[in-house]
Amino acid sequence: MSMRESCVIVDENGRIVDMNQKAKEMLPFLNSGVIGEKALDVFSIFPSLIEAMIHPKEQEMELNASSVGGPEWILAKISPLNDDRKDSIVYAIFFEDTTERHRMLESLQYYATRDDLTGLFNRRYFYEAIKPGIEASINKVSEVSIIMIDIDSFKEVNDAYGHALGDKVLRSCAKVLAANIESESDAIIGRFGGDEFIVFMPEASLEEAQRIAEKLRLSVVAMPILEEIERPLHISVGVAAGQIERFEEIEMLISKADDAMYKAKRSGGNRVCT
Incomplete structure (x- = not known):
């Protein structure tokens, strides 16, 4: 034959x-x-x-x-x-x-869902990734939490040392944040844009989200100092939690967490606010 x-x-x-x-x-x-x-x-x-x-x-x-x-x-x-x-x-x-x-298909799927610089979920796919968790939380009438993260003084680093070093800072922070999120059941992290990151936690109370947020803050503080800038990095973190009845309502929590994050920045940075 x-x-x-x-x-x-x-x-x-x-x-x-x-x-x-x-x-x-x-x-x-x-x-x-x-x-x-x-x-x-x-x-x-x-x-x-x-x-x-x-x-x-x-x-x-x-x-x-x-x-x-x-x-x-x-x-x-x-x-x-x-x-x-x-x-x-x-x-x-x-x-x-x-x-x-x-x-090839796996590669195309990866680059369609990931941020090129950090390897985290990109903003568009982040919303897709959190849908199952939101649906489960709605069905169980439980809270969901959002953590918003911004790298303190990132613009100053970019302006003083250039975008190449700024990219290195973003990659370093993303790696540490992702490593600490991996151990948290069902938590999802993504790059939201610029120097901002976002974490979604299904069926998580405000207190639980605050605990994780503080863990993330400390993990960045403990990062080895980049020799090019010779100063420690730190982040401002905002946390919001609540029950939602429709997927679209997640935007309300994101907005609240974003406001809390800017509250942390206005208070001097390197802290968690709600």
């Missing part, structure tokens, strides 16, 4: 009756020893493919084959065969290596 695509033939009894060399090269477990074996047993490593094979019809699915020595991602296509010859052949399974395409 020769064919440009990787292909396996399965008969009406569900047994593998033929395959081409390309299939053997793509999936090492496909060898002459599996001829005559039940396809459901041979492909048991792929549950979604097994489910499709039980009632074979024209369909396709993507599979991760790295655990069996194959490509990271393959596209499996089941295609019933014409039975005009009245023989026992029922369907073919074609395999295509889609690893590069899959990685």
Whole structure:
């Protein structure tokens, strides 16, 4: 059997009756020893493919084959065969290596959702990411919290040392903030714009959000001093919490947290305000 695509033939009894060399090269477990074996047993490593094979019809699915020595991602296509010859052949399974395409899509998705400089969620995707948490909080009639963060004296750093160092400050702060948020269940952080960051906490009271905000403030204070500016960095943090009944009402909390953040800045910075 020769064919440009990787292909396996399965008969009406569900047994593998033929395959081409390309299939053997793509999936090492496909060898002459599996001829005559039940396809459901041979492909048991792929549950979604097994489910499709039980009632074979024209369909396709993507599979991760790295655990069996194959490509990271393959596209499996089941295609019933014409039975005009009245023989026992029922369907073919074609395999295509889609690893590069899959990685390209992952890359596109990453850059569509992430801020280029810091790697945090960008502002547009942040709103998408918090939707499930807001819905859960609405259903449970519980509070949600917003933390707004601004780097103190960032404009002065930018003006005095240039945008390259300003970018380094943003990346350094983002890394520390994200690392401290990771340990908080369901909390989501994003870059809101400029030198501002935002944190969403579902089902979190004002007191809980204040605790996290203070933890974030202290984490920035404890950062190693950047040798280029020879002074510690610190942040102003605003916190707001409340119950909301519709997704759109999150803007009200963001506005309150933003006001609290500017209150912290007017009070000298390096503090948390509500």
